[in-house]
Amino acid sequence: MISIPETSFIATNFFSKIKCEPEWKWPRREQPLENYDLFYVWDGHGEVTVNHTSFAVEKGSCFLFRPGDHTSATHDRQNPLTITYIHFNIDQKPDLIPAIYRKLAEPTTIETLLVRYVHLRLSPQFGSNEEAALVLKQIMINLLRNDRFEQGYQPKKSERLQDRILEIANLIKEHPATWYSIAELASRAQLSKRYFATKFKSYMGMSVQEYEIQSRIERAEFLLHYCGMTVSEVAHALGYKDVYFFSRQFKKHYGKSPSSIK
Numbered sequence: 001m002i003s004i005p006e007t008s009f010i011a012t013n014f015f016s017k018i019k020c021e022p023e024w025k026w027p028r029r030e031q032p033l034e035n036y037d038l039f040y041v042w043d044g045h046g047e048v049t050v051n052h053t054s055f056a057v058e059k060g061s062c063f064l065f066r067p068g069d070h071t072s073a074t075h076d077r078q079n080p081l082t083i084t085y086i087h088f089n090i091d092q093k094p095d096l097i098p099a100i101y102r103k104l105a106e107p108t109t110i111e112t113l114l115v116r117y118v119h120l121r122l123s124p125q126f127g128s129n130e131e132a133a134l135v136l137k138q139i140m141i142n143l144l145r146n147d148r149f150e151q152g153y154q155p156k157k158s159e160r161l162q163d164r165i166l167e168i169a170n171l172i173k174e175h176p177a178t179w180y181s182i183a184e185l186a187s188r189a190q191l192s193k194r195y196f197a198t199k200f201k202s203y204m205g206m207s208v209q210e211y212e213i214q215s216r217i218e219r220a221e222f223l224l225h226y227c228g229m230t231v232s233e234v235a236h237a238l239g240y241k242d243v244y245f246f247s248r249q250f251k252k253h254y255g256k257s258p259s260s261i262k
Contacts (some may be wrong), residue, residue, distance in 0.1 A: 001090070001094045001095070001096060001097060001098070001137070001140040001141075001144070002095065002096055002140070002141055002144060003038070003095050003096075004073060004090060004092060004094055004137075005093070006130075006133040006136070006137045007133065008090055008091045008092050009088055009090060009133045009136050009137060010088060010089040010090065010091055011088055011121065011129065011132065012035060012087045012088060012089065014085070014086075014087035015082040015084075015085065015087065015117070015121055016084070016085060016118065017042070017082070017085045017114070017115070017118055017180065018082070018083060018084075018085075019043075019080060019081075019082040019085070020044070020075060020080045020081045020082070020083065021080070022077040022078075022080050023077070024075065024080065024081070024087075024217045025073065025074050025075075025118065026072050026073035027072055027231045028049070028070055028071070028072035030195065031133075032067070032068045032069055032070050033065055033066070033067055033069045033070075033071060034067060034087050035062060035066040035067055035087050035089045036065065036066060036067065036087065036090065037063075037064070037082070037085060037086070037087050038062075038063070038064055038065075038084060038085065038086040038087075038088070038139065039062070039063040039064075039079055039084075039085050040061070040062045040063075040085075040110065040111075040130065041058060041059055041060065041061040041062070041082070041083055042059060042082040042083065042111070043059055043082040044058070044059075044075055044076065044079050044080050044081035044082055045057070045058050045075065045076045045079045045081070046073060046074055046076060046080075046081045047073065047074055047075075047251040048063060048071070048072075048073040049071065049072045049073065050063065050065065050068055050069055050070070050100055050101070051070055051071075052069050052070075054055050055082070055101055057073075057093065059107070060103050060105070061101070061102045061104075062101070062102055062103070062104055062107075062110065062143070062185065063100060063101050064098045064099070064100060064140075064143060066097065066099070066100070069100075069113075072195070084114045086114075086117065086136070088136060094224045096144055097105065097146045098140060098143035098147055099143075100146050102143070102146055102245065103146060104146065106201075109142055110139060110142055110143075111144065113135055113138055113139045114139070117132055117135045117136060119137070119250070120132035120135060126175055128182050129202055144192060148260030157210060161199060162203055164189045164191070165189065165199055165200055165203045165204065165224045166188070166203070167188075167189070168185050168188060168189050168200065169200075169203075169204055169211065171185075171188070171214055172211060172215050173215050173231070176212075176215045176218075176219040176238055177216075177237060177239045178239070179212070179221075179239055179243075180197065182197055182208050182209075185200075185208060196208075213225060213253070214253065215252055216238050216239075216249075217249060217253040217254070219238060220234050220235075220238055220246070220250060220258060221240075221250075221254065221258075221261060222247065223237065224232060224258055224261040225261050225262070231243060231246070231258045231259055234246075234258065235247075246258070247259075
């Protein structure tokens with residue numbers, strides 16, 4: 001489902017978050033499911049059966065039933081289930097489909113997306129249904145990601161290293177007025193200075209110093225253009241002690257002086 005556009009996710013009117021009545025049960029029907037059904041347990045205890053395989057369920061239990069599945073469920077009347085269910089169709093054959101069942105150890109992300117989906121489907125606001133389709137695809141991506149880790153997938157060393165470099169790049173972007181040393185950034189990344197500097201340039205396409213200057217100058221342009229600040233005010237805000245040095249760096253980067261930015 002990861003390569004299918006969100007426009008291919010076709011909503012139905014069968015969706016809700018609900019606390020099941022004590023007498024509730026979901027009997028097996030002669031006809032199988034006609035569409036996909038995302039079924040998530042917020043609270044309670046019960047048992048769900050899919051194609052003759054039974055699962056004890058509790059908070060964090062999450063199913064993706066598929067067209068053609070035979071399903072049934074019961075729950076503890078003293079501790080009834082609270083569930084979200086979302087029935088939907090897909091108008092093309094999916095490439096990757098999440099597994100039928102998983103128990104989410106960290107359900108916060110999925111729960112946030114489920115709440116958002118239901119709110120959007122209930123909302124009359126412009127674009128709500130289109131956004132709901134996007135959220136539904138996000139849910140599928142998160143389930144696929146969870147399934148990979150449950151199957152023993154481990155990020156490659158290169159992926160973990162790239163994540164550390166990207167965290168540092170984000171830190172620089174987020175704090176353009178802070179003039180970090182390579183030693184400080186390398187320490188944050190838990191790498192040696194030389195290795196950090198080499199890998200940063202490899203991933204980001206420029207040296208650490210070049211990236212810091214670029215981030216600072218890009219922020220300067222924004223402050224000049226949108227915030228009505230003077231050249232001196234911007235230079236001071238971004239940690240420059242010499243406004244003329246700031247102007248030279250700006251012109252070198254953009255090919256024009258900061259005073260020309262309107």
